[in-house]
Amino acid sequence: MPTTFPAKALAGGIFLALAVAAPWLLTPYDLNLLGRFLALSLTAMGLVLLWGEGGILSLGQGVFFGIGGYAIAMHLKLADLGPDELPDFMVWTGVEKLPWWWELLHSPILAIIAVLVVAPLVAGLIGWAMFRRRIGGVYFALITQALALAFATLLISQQDMTGGFNGLTDYHTLFGFNLNLPSTAVGLYFATLILAVCSLFGLRWLIASRFGKLLRASRDGSNRMRFLGYDPAPYKIIAFTVGALLASVSGALFTLHAGVISPALVGVVPSIEMVIWAAIGGRHSVAGALAGALFVNFAKDKISTAFPELWLYFLGLMFIVAVTVLPKGIAGLFGADHPFRALRKGDMFARWRKDKALQRYSATETAPPQMEAGA
Numbered sequence: 062m063p064t065t066f067p068a069k070a071l072a073g074g075i076f077l078a079l080a081v082a083a084p085w086l087l088t089p090y091d092l093n094l095l096g097r098f099l100a101l102s103l104t105a106m107g108l109v110l111l112w113g114e115g116g117i118l119s120l121g122q123g124v125f126f127g128i129g130g131y132a133i134a135m136h137l138k139l140a141d142l143g144p145d146e147l148p149d150f151m152v153w154t155g156v157e158k159l160p161w162w163w164e165l166l167h168s169p170i171l172a173i174i175a176v177l178v179v180a181p182l183v184a185g186l187i188g189w190a191m192f193r194r195r196i197g198g199v200y201f202a203l204i205t206q207a208l209a210l211a212f213a214t215l216l217i218s219q220q221d222m223t224g225g226f227n228g229l230t231d232y233h234t235l236f237g238f239n240l241n242l243p244s245t246a247v248g249l250y251f252a253t254l255i256l257a258v259c260s261l262f263g264l265r266w267l268i269a270s271r272f273g274k275l276l277r278a279s280r281d282g283s284n285r286m287r288f289l290g291y292d293p294a295p296y297k298i299i300a301f302t303v304g305a306l307l308a309s310v311s312g313a314l315f316t317l318h319a320g321v322i323s324p325a326l327v328g329v330v331p332s333i334e335m336v337i338w339a340a341i342g343g344r345h346s347v348a349g350a351l352a353g354a355l356f357v358n359f360a361k362d363k364i365s366t367a368f369p370e371l372w373l374y375f376l377g378l379m380f381i382v383a384v385t386v387l388p389k390g391i392a393g394l395f396g397a398d399h400p401f402r403a404l405r406k407g408d409m410f411a412r413w414r415k416d417k418a419l420q421r422y423s424a425t426e427t428a429p430p431q432m433e434a435g436a
Contacts, residue, residue: 069395073348080254084247093318094362095355096250099257100314102354105338106260106347107307112336113344114268115300116280117197121205122308122335124212125180127327129309130316131216131223132179135163136172137232137316149231154221163222169236176313177306184305188298195283197297206329213328228323235317253314257351260307264347267303276300308335337376341383342390349392356391 079086083095104122111117138148147159166172187208191201216223223229238245267273278286279293286293316322325331334357342353357379365372387393 069348072395077258084250089243089246092250093246094359096246096253097315097318098355098358099250099253099351100311100318101335101338101358102257102351103260103311103314104308104335105342105350105354106257106264107304107311108336108339109344109347109350110264110268110276111300111304112339113346114273114280115276115297117297117301118202118336119205119301119304120202120329120332120336121207121209121212122304123209123327123329123332124205125184125305125308126312126315126331126335127212127216127322127324128180128183128312129176130312130322130326131229132166132175132309133172133313134229134232134316134322136166136169137235138229139163139167140169140234141232148224148229150224150227151221156221160222176309180305180309181302185298185302188301189294192294192297192301195294206332209327209329209332213324216324216327224323226324228321228325230321230323232320240317240320249314249317253318256310256314261347261351268347272296272299334376337380337383340390341379341387343392345389346392349390352391 080095080099084092087095104126108119108122111119142148147156151159166175187205191197191204196204216228217226219225233240235245235249238248240246240249268276275286275291276296278291279296283293312322312327315326338354338357339350340353341357342351343349357376360375360379361372364375383390
């Protein structure tokens with residue numbers, strides 16, 4: 062462990078330094094991409110707590126991502142309108158009066174509260190309904206996947222209220238700041254970076270706390286935990302709620318960077334991709350999940366642009382490699398037991414000596430010679 066810490070700390074320090082210097086190193090387009098993907102990393106980091114530590118595989122994080130994204134987008138649409146004006150898609154569909162739940166989001170404070178409260182509240186209710194009945198494993202994954210499908214279908218069907226398949230777009234100001242100005246883009250990027258770093262350290266602290274230990278206990282032995290007098294349900298509900306909060310903030314930040322939120326970003330396929338980010342980065346490592354979200358999404362942008370028909374094959378290949386060769390994901394490359402350890406010269410020689418000793422033992426049917434330490 063002492064030998065791996067400096068490497069991890071050095072990698073983290075280099076990444077943070079490059080992230081801070083990014084506005085002066087990248088083009089405005091690439092900076093916008095980095096901001097989007099840092100926003101998406103919050104969802105992946107939340108899955109580390111939920112899936113990696115709690116053993117709860119959620120295939121419906123797109124629901125909470127969409128709640129945060131639509132909440133902030135609705136406020137942005139209203140901020141560009143006059144007192145008696147309606148959003149453009151409502152005018153096209155014949156709506157004459159703004160719904161009351163749209164009216165609430167005129168206030169920027171209520172919009173922020175909606176981002177921070179609605180998704181965790183929904184997740185808490187869903188978690189309470191399922192974990193109290195000991196629903197988990199594949200059944201929980203399928204139920205959350207069904208919720209993602211239902212949520213995307215609802216958004217598409219309500220063309221006059223949500224913008225339908227096209228979603229919400231074409232907004233220009235955030236709390237009085239012009240989103241099209243380079244200075245606003247840089248400020249938004251740094252806000253996203255700060256939230257990503259705070260989420261990383263906050264989750265690491267939570268995982269290392271007593272709550273994290275009990276959450277892992279609920280993952281590894283729920284029945285034994287109950288025998289010892291602990292109810293696993295509250296710990297799973299809290300983990301699900303925290304994951305929903307991070308996904309909601311992620312959706313709001315992504316909407317600000319991308320300038321659009323639509324059902325195509327919150328359905329079943331995006332929810333599965335979110336799980337793939339965590340798997341490739343390392344579902345037991347918060348920093349690995351952040352790296353996985355950045356790596357997969359940058360690869361998606363570059364590969365799908367150059368070879369659109371090859372991206373899904375490449376994504377499948379990355380997932381297969383993560384499952385078979387790198388079960389700990391990108392984070393596993395920085396551990397003492399990384400899968401390429403045997404490629405080092407000393408380890409290769411030690412394995413060769415061990416194989417030769419086993420061959421002699423098989424030939425002579427005598428006890429093998431004493432192996433040297435590390436062989």
